[in-house]
Structures are given as C-alpha cells and as structure tokens.
Amino acid sequence: MAKPKVLSLRQVIIALVLLIVAIVMLTVAIILPQSKHKHQGVVQSLIPSALNLLNPQEHIDALAIQLGEIQARVMRLDALSDRLSTVAGIKDKETEQAVPPPGQGGPEKDGYGLTEEELQQKISELMLELDSKSERLNKLETALVHQSMQRNAIPNMHPVDGAYNSSSYGWRVDPFSGKMAFHEGLDFTSDIGTPIYAAAGGIVISAEQTPDYGKIVKIDHGAGLETRYAHASQLLVKAGDRVEKGQLIAKVGSTGRSTGAHLHFEVRLNGAPLDPRKYLKS
Ligand SMILES: [Zn+2]
Structure with missing residues (x-):
C-alpha cells in the first residue's frame, strides 16, 4: 500500500520543482533583457511572442498570476500531506499547525502590480517553501516505510500448514x-x-x-x-x-x-x- 503512494508523492514533487524551474527561467528570460534595455539575443528569442507584445509591467503581472496559481497548488499539496499523515496515523508539528487554505476571491480592491524585485522575492520564498514541503514528505515516506516494515513484523503467518x-x-x-x-x-x-x-x-x-x-x-x-x-x-x-x-x-x-x-x-x-x-x- 505504502509504496505506490510514496512513488506518486515523489512524482508530484518532481513535477512541482520542474514547474518552478520553468517559471524562474521564464522570469529570467523576460526580465533580464528588459533591464539591459532591450538587448537582442538568444535569451530574448525564447520569450513567447504573445508575451513579447506586453509591456514590462504586464509581463510581471502575468508572471505574478502564474505564481499565485503555483502557490494554490502548493496549498493543495499541503492538504494531500495532511490526509496522508492522517492515513499513516502520524502527527507532526506541521500537521497540527496546518489549517485549511483560506478561501480566496471576492471583489478586487485597488490591486497594485508587483515590481520585478517583489516577484523575485516571492519566487525565492516559494522555493524555500517547496524545500520544506519536500522534507516533510520525505519524513512521511520514512514513516510509511517503517510502518510497512512493522506490518512484516506482525506474526500473522501460520507457522505450519495445517489446523x-x-x-x-x-x-x-x-x-x-x-x-x-x-x-x-x-x-x-x-x-x-x-x-x-x-x-x-x-x-x-x-x-x-x-x-x-x-x-x-x-x-x-x-x-x-x-x-x-x-x-x-x-x-x-x-x-x-x-x-x-x-x-x-x-x-x-x-x-x-x-x-x-x-x-x-x-x-x-x-x-x-x-x-x-x-x-x-x-
Ligand atoms: Zn502446547
């Protein structure tokens, strides 16, 4: 039971990390050329043409929206960890502190665009957060493996064939x-x-x-x-x-x-x- 779960958790983590790397690369690709006053190069040619039509602040806003989506996914990953912790009967500090993700939405108030630095800062924070989530899932994996070893240690096999x-x-x-x-x-x-x-x-x-x-x-x-x-x-x-x-x-x-x-x-x-x-x- 534990093994397939553990594998899929790893896959989720790997997928998320790849996603983050892709976003960071995209950010670098978009922001670097602009801060160097539109210099044409290999990097700039990587920018999707649709994004190319946007002005710098619009680029950042678009990235901020994507960042928000990634944050929402990370929260869902938290919820998954919580459910797995419950299934495994493990209570760690994080589980106890964990609260359901707050509902979001409602009328938009005077929103303001993020600056390049703020966006970078948010990405760094998210990377750190992902590191700690990975660590937590690793602990969960260890606990589940340990449990399955203990199951092997329960004397439930008949010692002889016969009644x-x-x-x-x-x-x-x-x-x-x-x-x-x-x-x-x-x-x-x-x-x-x-x-x-x-x-x-x-x-x-x-x-x-x-x-x-x-x-x-x-x-x-x-x-x-x-x-x-x-x-x-x-x-x-x-x-x-x-x-x-x-x-x-x-x-x-x-x-x-x-x-x-x-x-x-x-x-x-x-x-x-x-x-x-x-x-x-x-
Ligand atoms: Zn006897």
Whole structure:
C-alpha cells in the first residue's frame, strides 16, 4: 500500500520543482533583457511572442498570476500531506499547525502590480517553501516505510500448514499433572518433520533445547513482540540469524514435555503470552 503512494508523492514533487524551474527561467528570460534595455539575443528569442507584445509591467503581472496559481497548488499539496499523515496515523508539528487554505476571491480592491524585485522575492520564498514541503514528505515516506516494515513484523503467518487446536490456548487440564493450568500457546498437531515457518520477520533470540519446551526457536520481532516454536525435532536457525516472514526455521517433533508430535506456538508481548489466534490470518 505504502509504496505506490510514496512513488506518486515523489512524482508530484518532481513535477512541482520542474514547474518552478520553468517559471524562474521564464522570469529570467523576460526580465533580464528588459533591464539591459532591450538587448537582442538568444535569451530574448525564447520569450513567447504573445508575451513579447506586453509591456514590462504586464509581463510581471502575468508572471505574478502564474505564481499565485503555483502557490494554490502548493496549498493543495499541503492538504494531500495532511490526509496522508492522517492515513499513516502520524502527527507532526506541521500537521497540527496546518489549517485549511483560506478561501480566496471576492471583489478586487485597488490591486497594485508587483515590481520585478517583489516577484523575485516571492519566487525565492516559494522555493524555500517547496524545500520544506519536500522534507516533510520525505519524513512521511520514512514513516510509511517503517510502518510497512512493522506490518512484516506482525506474526500473522501460520507457522505450519495445517489446523490448530483452537481450544489449546488458555486454561485447560495439563496432560501431565492432570491439574488446571494456563496453556500459553497454540498447539498445531502435525507429523514429525513438518516444516515450521517464521510467523513474521525478525531476529532469532535463541535456538536451543530446554527440558520443558524441548527444541525451541525464539524470534524477536521488535517492539517487545516475540514468537516461540517448541517441541521441534530439528532446529534450522541459530541465535542472531535474521529471518523473513515465512522462512523455514525448524521441523515439527515431540521433544521436551510433549505427549505427541505437534508444534507449540506462542506469541508474547514484553514476555506476557498473547492469544496467537488474534494475530494469525484466517
Ligand atoms: Zn502446547
């Protein structure tokens, strides 16, 4: 979702910058020859013949109108940034300060023509404004990319092909002690050797054998999120490995405190077990 948006934003910025450059070149082409008392040259030949018929002040007025149109477009770009910020759930200072562009129009009061210097000044201001807009959109892009990385870090991919025992998470009778105990994961009954995949991208915290979990892989997904894959017959990753969502990390077994071949899958946030069903795609 984020990528096409980001690309089109870049295109908008590039288009605007090109537009500004074109206007500045046009301004230079028109103003320079006049201040040098109509000197004929290559530059002057670039001036459209329609503009050539106007007097100097009319040239400037025409450019000022174009400048006004560009300013209006920049404002619309602001509105677009605001909407994207909202979609991305990002609040930056600029967003908070942003106010809808004021409505313009009404009867024209004694308007006065801009001078050459004022026009140049306005163009410089607009260039600076565009620089700051570009910077803001870059920040927005970074945030969106970061979000899409985080989406990759949500453990929503089924760790094995096959169904899970949906009553396995929560309070149940422990098959070993016969007492009620809180089962902190979801059990997937599968044959020994069935591939186990990482439910999300992350870094392997450990891949080891413990008395209860048997052969277990723990993956850190950032932001306090962790997944665990227990009772494996074979571990295929080691601590420190970076894994992608869906990467083969181990094979189903019945090691540790297990009554039969199955995968015991846990999702933990800051160490506390979460119901994996809330994350897994249906
Ligand atoms: Zn279990």
